Amino acid sequence: MFQRQNRLLIELPDSPYADANAAAAVQELMGGKFGEMSTLNNYLYQSFNFRGKKKFKPFYDLVASITAEEMGHVELVAATINMVLTGTTKPGAPDSTPLQEGLNKRNSYFFIQTAQTALAGDSMGRPWAGDNVFNSGNLVLDLLHNFFLECGARTHKMRVYEMTDHPTARAMIGYLLVRGGVHVLAYAKALEMATGVDIKKLIPIPSLSNEQFEAARKYEAMGLGNKLYTFSPHDFKDVVWIWSGQNPQTGAKLEVIQGSPEGAPMPDLGELPEEFAPGISHEEFMEIAERLKKNAGL
Numbered sequence: 001m002f003q004r005q006n007r008l009l010i011e012l013p014d015s016p017y018a019d020a021n022a023a024a025a026v027q028e029l030m031g032g033k034f035g036e037m038s039t040l041n042n043y044l045y046q047s048f049n050f051r052g053k054k055k056f057k058p059f060y061d062l063v064a065s066i067t068a069e070e071m072g073h074v075e076l077v078a079a080t081i082n083m084v085l086t087g088t089t090k091p092g093a094p095d096s097t098p099l100q101e102g103l104n105k106r107n108s109y110f111f112i113q114t115a116q117t118a119l120a121g122d123s124m125g126r127p128w129a130g131d132n133v134f135n136s137g138n139l140v141l142d143l144l145h146n147f148f149l150e151c152g153a154r155t156h157k158m159r160v161y162e163m164t165d166h167p168t169a170r171a172m173i174g175y176l177l178v179r180g181g182v183h184v185l186a187y188a189k190a191l192e193m194a195t196g197v198d199i200k201k202l203i204p205i206p207s208l209s210n211e212q213f214e215a216a217r218k219y220e221a222m223g224l225g226n227k228l229y230t231f232s233p234h235d236f237k238d239v240v241w242i243w244s245g246q247n248p249q250t251g252a253k254l255e256v257i258q259g260s261p262e263g264a265p266m267p268d269l270g271e272l273p274e275e276f277a278p279g280i281s282h283e284e285f286m287e288i289a290e291r292l293k294k295n296a297g298l
Helices: 020-026 036-048 057-085 100-104 139-163 167-195 214-221 237-241 282-295
Strands: 227-229 255-257
Touching: 020 057, 020 139, 020 167, 036 057, 036 139, 057 139, 057 167, 057 227, 057 237, 139 167, 167 214, 167 227, 237 255
Parallel strands: 227 255
Antiparallel strands: none
16 A cells, blocks of 8 residues: 655755746656656556565565655656746736747647646657556566666656756756666666676766766765665565665665655645636635535534
8 A cells, every 4th residue: 555645755946937848858757768657657567566575575675665756756757847837828818818838839738738737748748658667577677677767767867957957857857866876776786686796887877977967966965865765664674685785886875764755845836727727716716615614514
């Protein structure tokens, strides 16, 4: 079972300006082949379908723990897209063409489908597809695929970082570069445990330290590149059999945290009258409030 907390993994800086094209690029980190929806669903189905959970428990615990974190990553990318889109258009009467800004942006789905919020798709508007999930049932093959997937995800994050200097987008990408680095190393160590082959010698891929990215340095300094969270108060403790020792890039001690990060308050996405979202007038809201109070016996 999963327990949801109404918290965001990190506090994102307020978006100082709208940039719908930057948001479109960030969509690749959401629903692209190497985006967070892919990492989430790959690990989710591998954890669902894991054979020999008791016999190979440290490996199951690893995949299960990272699965839970990836859910938070999907939410974090969505929040970033929403914040970066905010302010693209202004309220107005329908005949004033209040959504005309959408004509000149890379992704018109933002303005037509989702009222200027995140899509379950990539940077070109293609919907995320289930055939992005790889789940062979073979432990070593799945771990090897996950290592490759995380390296591909890291590459795309670095490229999107270089495409936009929007501060909200960069803060999110900097954090995910650090946390993605944890997952790369975790799967490398798991493969070493399973095969005896030192996959750690291959990293980082690409061969560029997170320290080269200004927005990542803050999270590296917080030690987030060395912590692996179980996202459970009691379960998945055997991940410590894999996540232990030193970080091969920094020499820092690796640490398993039983539970979840503290997180940050969830941003409140404002109303967008020109998109009829949420489409409730003040009068209707007052009527709803009265019905809610009556239903609660107040």
